[in-house]
Amino acid sequence: MSTDHHAGLEEVKVLPSAITLIEGRSLFYRGIPIEELAAKSNFEEVVYLLWYGRLPGVRELDKLKKELRENNQVPWEVAEMIHHFPRQAHPMAALRTLVSALALHDHEADILTHEANDNKAARLLAKIPVLVTGFERHRKAKSIIEPRHNLSFSANFLYMLWGEEPDELSVKTLDTALVLYAEHELNASTFNARIVTATLADMYSAVTSALATLKGNLHGGANQKAMEMLLDIGDPDAVKEYIDAKLAQKERIMGFGHRVYKEGDPRVPILKEMSEKLCRQQGYDRQFETAVAVEEYMLQKKNLRANVDFYGGLVFYALGFPTDMFTAVFAVARCAGWIAHIFEQYENNRLIRPRAEYTGPRNAVYTPIEAR
Ligand SMILES: CC(C)(COP(=O)(O)OP(=O)(O)OC[C@H]1O[C@@H](n2cnc3c(N)ncnc32)[C@H](O)[C@@H]1OP(=O)(O)O)[C@@H](O)C(=O)NCCC(=O)NCCS
Structure with missing residues (x-):
């Protein structure tokens, strides 16, 4: 093809x-x-x-x-x-x-x-x-x-x-x-x-x-899924086993990777700092530390970095928003x-209309329904 x-x-x-x-x-x-x-x-x-x-x-x-x-x-x-x-x-x-x-x-x-x-x-x-x-x-x-x-x-x-x-x-x-x-x-x-x-x-x-x-x-829904994962993991000590099992199933770890930022998302350090401050204030130390452990393990294991939705989700959690x-x-x-x-x-408008690379059959024959 x-x-x-x-x-x-x-x-x-x-x-x-x-x-x-x-x-x-x-x-x-x-x-x-x-x-x-x-x-x-x-x-x-x-x-x-x-x-x-x-x-x-x-x-x-x-x-x-x-x-x-x-x-x-x-x-x-x-x-x-x-x-x-x-x-x-x-x-x-x-x-x-x-x-x-x-x-x-x-x-x-x-x-x-x-x-x-x-x-x-x-x-x-x-x-x-x-x-x-x-x-x-x-x-x-x-x-x-x-x-x-x-x-x-x-x-x-x-x-x-x-x-x-x-x-x-x-x-x-x-x-x-x-x-x-x-x-x-x-x-x-x-x-x-x-x-x-x-x-x-x-x-x-x-x-x-x-x-x-x-x-x-794969877009905005990732912040909810990333937080649900952190709650599922529950503890920094459980991170390796959890992530290994997910990766073995070829599942994506939400809140990691980015189409554009391969070396890191500039919003992450700011959100990380904010989430730490608020998590410590709200008594969510364990959730923050679990997040840090996931971040470190993903970098070590897959060379993938956290994106905006990883610590962004934690900020929203610490602010009291329900995950969904x-x-x-x-x-x-x-x-x-x-x-x-x-x-x-x-x-500065111009209709956006790209083309597809056609991969279907060519010159196919129409067969009447009674003959199919
Ligand atoms: C955001 C995303 C879609 C960008 O991906 P992309 O640029 O299209 O990269 P690809 O989907 O081609 O992935 C490249 C490789 O990294 C792996 N990868 C990328 N993100 C991954 C993740 N979050 N967890 C596990 N593996 C991941 C892919 O499996 C692929 O591996 P392979 O080459 O062995 O098949 C992707 O990183 C992702 O699915 N992240 C999770 C969802 C998320 O957090 N979205 C919010 C983005 S701000």
Whole structure:
């Protein structure tokens, strides 16, 4: 069989983009190193940076924050839908359905002007944490909590989940995790968002399809699976036996390996440090130490390094998110990056339509059904 194709589009540069640079073990949003943003910035500021290409001035940032606060009311018809969802549904399936439903209630959904797209971006991002926490409260048979107008994006997220104002360390940790998860070039979900956008479909369609893509275990679903594995292992002493058994079964170890970073993911050291701090504070020392033991063993045994989802999952765990909600938390952050790419795609659009290398039969004969 000829192999005149690029399996998985590995290393193929399919479009120009000025949003994210990945160079070796370094990651930059709009040219700014991720380490700087994690240490000094905040999620709302990074959203502005990603969407509009530069850091905001004070008034610009205030305006965006105001828009995110003022647009966080979910239409009652969509909120009502949550009450009819099965409690055992996966949070990502619920979120995907709810975002799709939001489009039905946005009068500008199919208007693709600059202004309408700006409006929709704020409306959509503002509502996503409300939907995620709303479904979480529903499945725990708790009442859904309305967002507050005097809290930051991250503080509101935790407030709507817990029903009480979160402490400073939790807010800062979640905010930094959202910054780190906000954008990552042409990962599968972002690429999918751009494919949908390139057909001149609307932003809700693009984000719905990105959510569907993020759900898979080889992409966003990995943070949930990695944490479930850590809980399954339970103790640093059990790591070798557990990993050996999985590898012997040819199973993948979730939270390890990366299509782009072969020498290490720059988000990992930051998330590792954050997860250690929070795990120690919450009494999850054993979970943190198990994670470190898995990381060391995977490097030694397979020369594979941890990716964003390994310690990212542990951060979400220590913050008190249920494991099957982790990917939805990732989605809240990545919505910022998806929208940046949707904007960029509309600006310089070309239909994305690659070719397949045909491997089927040629000149096959049609046989009538009665003769088959
Ligand atoms: C992310 C991922 C899909 C990237 O993989 P990729 O660039 O396509 O690499 P490949 O799937 O070609 O894997 C290359 C080799 O490494 C192995 N490998 C890669 N990731 C592995 C993992 N997590 N566990 C075990 N082996 C792994 C593969 O089995 C393969 O080995 P082989 O050549 O002996 O068959 C892959 O590393 C993976 O499945 N990771 C687990 C899921 C995950 O954490 N996803 C989140 C990514 S941020």
